[in-house]
Amino acid sequence: MDTHAALYEQGKKRLEELRSLPPRHSHSLQQTLEEHGITRRDFMKWSAATAAMLALPLPFSNLVAEAAELADRVPLIWLNLAECTGCSESLLRASTPDVSTLIFNYISLEYQEVLMAAAGMQAEENLEHAMETYQGRYLLAVEGAVPTANNGAFLTIGPHATTGVDLIKKAADGAAAIIAVGTCSSFGGVQAAAPNPTGAKGIHEVLDKPVINLGGCPPSEVNITGTLMYYIMFGKLPALDMFNRPKWAYGARVHDNCERRGHFDAGEFVEVFGDHGAKEGYCLYKVGCRGPYTYNNCPTERFNAHTSWPVLAGHGCIGCSEPNFWDEMADFERPLGRKLIHGLDATADTVGSVILGVTAVGIGAHAIGSLFAGTYEGNKHE
Structure with missing residues (x-):
């Protein structure tokens, strides 16, 4: 069996597993798209374009479509550390929602500080509940660098005065996969510029687990959504370059x-x-x-x-x-x-x-x- 055939079978098996899980939304993705004037034909064209972007043959567009429709079965926790929120804005600030934006909204987004209505203790409880309920199954996306100087005191979050270092380590411990969204979380970014008084670092420098780095200030919404789709489809990391960036997005100058x-x-x-x-x-x-x-x-x-x-x-x-x-x-x-x-x-x-x-x-x-x-x-x- 060639590489693509084996990967296709792996994708089919992964989607069968997701299909056995209960849906998180009362509306299907197709209903959501139709409400925004996006036809099934438009959706399939997007699926084919996404498969091509991921350097996959055309038959994989069917898997892309299925994965998008099952995206609400994958819990996503999105943390904001030392950052400007530009990466969230890149994905969400669309004057007219497109398929990528709607699919991101369709994912089971358990925690995202920019989007959620909860605040204070309620927000903290939501995060703790998500990490406990989906232990070992959730996808963790992180935006922003991790200040490490003075034991991480330069980023202190929430009512319990949790440092960014402690928060990212705790969240990463139960994550099935970790995505660093943007150059700050990938490599430290502007926060890590000399003389870097806060000791800002990319999250891979404080974790002992693999991290997918999506460099860019900000990265395009296509690179964010494409990486999410790859994980949903196959349940694993894509091929990465020497800086742990997906080759399909960062393979050419x-x-x-x-x-x-x-x-x-x-x-x-x-x-x-x-x-x-x-x-x-x-x-x-x-x-x-x-x-x-x-x-x-x-x-x-x-x-x-x-x-x-x-x-x-x-x-x-x-x-x-x-x-x-x-x-x-x-x-x-x-x-x-x-x-x-x-x-x-x-x-x-x-x-x-x-x-x-x-x-x-x-x-x-x-x-x-x-x-x-x-x-x-x-x-x-x-």
Whole structure:
């Protein structure tokens, strides 16, 4: 049996197990979608697109659809630690709810501070009840870094003065799987920027269990929902890269799929924000774009209902899905090549100044850049 066939059978078995559990909502997902004007055809198109996004063959779209319809059988606890709530906003702030947003709402969301009506002791009781009732079965999503300095005193939560360190350890102990949503919970984020007085860390640094990291400030709702769907379908973690990020979402550089890539190859660069090149959509590398050093699917998935993303809007990628981006990628409007890939930005500086012509030299710049990038990426993934 090949790999995909074995995975398909595993998914079928997992969904049969979920189907045996009692539903948590009185309305079916189909009824919920219809109430928002989303047809069955739209839902199946979303299922096929999600399967493709997860790098699964088309037949898996049936599993995606079944998993979405059974999503209310999977308890989800979502903790907010040291963060700005931007990751929750990325998923929930849709002007028009789409399938991904509605499915997230359909999941058995047991605790989420941004969404729940409860407060104070009632909220604490809800969290304790969820952790006890679904011990070993719930999916734990965490947003925000964990301050560890002074025994975690910089993040003290709730009526019992629980530190973030104690809370995440207790919640992780009973979790079936753990997802770090955003760069703060994945790698510490802005909170961990030098000199990091609170000792902020990614949650994997304080836990002894596997963690799926969804880098991004914020990550797209597609990456959040896709990861949830993968777990619902198969009950296990997807294939991960060296930073424990799902390969289906973080397997390619931003640079590789950027709509401005052709201008990079042609040696056409924005020299100063607002110049002729900026108006023509030229490559933003020389004004600081970190696309060549950043792994994410922003160019293909985009934000705000797939409308746009920072590079399309006119500013370079700042590398926010990478570890320590705030320190290692700054400052964000200067080329970084001399620090990581020597030669790439220097070559870009000379594009157009050689007798061979802009196009030929542009291709040369890309070839040289790719050579250095290949060396760097090879070291990165070994």
